[in-house]
Amino acid sequence: MNALGKHLLLELKGCDKEVLDDLSFLRDALLAAASECGATILGESFHRFSPQGVSGVVIIAESHLFIHTWPEYGYAAADIFTCGDSVQPERAAQVLTRKLSSKNHSMVEMRRGILDTE
Amino acid sequence: MNALGKHLLLELKGCDKEVLDDLSFLRDALLAAASECGATILGESFHRFSPQGVSGVVIIAESHLFIHTWPEYGYAAADIFTCGDSVQPERAAQVLTRKLSSKNHSMVEMRRGILDTE
Numbered sequence: 001m002n003a004l005g006k007h008l009l010l011e012l013k014g015c016d017k018e019v020l021d022d023l024s025f026l027r028d029a030l031l032a033a034a035s036e037c038g039a040t041i042l043g044e045s046f047h048r049f050s051p052q053g054v055s056g057v058v059i060i061a062e063s064h065l066f067i068h069t070w071p072e073y074g075y076a077a078a079d080i081f082t083c084g085d086s087v088q089p090e091r092a093a094q095v096l097t098r099k100l101s102s103k104n105h106s107m108v109e110m111r112r113g114i115l116d117t118e
Numbered sequence: 119m120n121a122l123g124k125h126l127l128l129e130l131k132g133c134d135k136e137v138l139d140d141l142s143f144l145r146d147a148l149l150a151a152a153s154e155c156g157a158t159i160l161g162e163s164f165h166r167f168s169p170q171g172v173s174g175v176v177i178i179a180e181s182h183l184f185i186h187t188w189p190e191y192g193y194a195a196a197d198i199f200t201c202g203d204s205v206q207p208e209r210a211a212q213v214l215t216r217k218l219s220s221k222n223h224s225m226v227e228m229r230r231g232i233l234d235t236e
Contacts, residue, residue, distance in 0.1 A: 004188055005195055007127070009228060045161045045177050055182065057175050059163050063186055064175060068199070070122055070231065077123055077199075077230045081186070110127060110226070112195045113188065 004113030005063060008089050010078040010096065014103030020071040023048045023056070029099040030058050030065055033092035039065075039082065062087045067096070076100055081112070122231030123181060126207050128196040128214065132221030138189040141166045141174070147217040148176050148183050151210035157183075157200065180205050185214070194218055199230070 019025050027046050034041050039060035046056035057066040063081040070076070078096050080089040097105050137143050145164050152159050157178035164174035175184040181199040188194070196214050198207040215223050 004191070004193065005186065011230065013233070042165050043163045045163050045175070047160050047177060055177055057163070057177060057182060059165060059173055059175065063173060064184060066182060068123065068181055073122070073231070073233055075122065075231050075233060112129065113191070113193050115131070115191055115193060
């Protein structure tokens with residue numbers, strides 16, 4: 001059953017709280033995750049919220065990665081959406097999980113765009 | 119059971135193919151969806167691919183909306199990720215479904231950040 005896109009939804013709990021509030025660190029982490037899975041980076045947008053929390057997205061030729069963090073809970077939601085066979089989104093998931101020092105994480109894999117075509 | 123975020127994953131099939139390749143239209147549609155659900159828009163990034171297809175994201179104070187389109191299949195994947203009670207992501211989903219003239223659509227709702235806190 002072919003799908004156009006693979007979408008990994010990461011729940012990252014028990015993360016390092018300081019890291020979750022550090023825009024620069026998170027930007028580097030998301031860009032590293034994109035690079036290590038073989039993606040071509042096209043653009044990015046990051047925002048830090050008051051009093052805490054960061055949202056960021058990296059647009060790649062193969063779709064996108066995003067992260068939203070709640071430092072007060074040690075929690076981050078991260079998604080890796082890719083299309084094509086040239087990238088390995090699982091590697092990006094491993095990079096993010098490791099960099100955020102998540103002690104309790106889970107992942108859901110969704111197939112997007114399952115069509116009635118070969 | 120409380121969750122920090124509500125994440126709607128829209129599968130939009132049978133869409134108007136011309137619209138799916140029109141960056142300007144899709145940008146307007148995503149911004150309209152964000153506005154109509156009550157979100158505060160912080161940033162955006164859109165890219166058109168060769169020979170076809172558009173990726174776009176709108177960052178909102180309450181998280182994000184994105185869309186990826188495959189005009190050749192009349193298909194778009196759209197996500198609406200929101201946190202807090204001040205926004206109505208279902209309204210954004212309705213706006214996008216209508217604007218893209220999707221004749222065959224489905225939606226999965228994910229709760230993100232279900233924590234062991236009150």
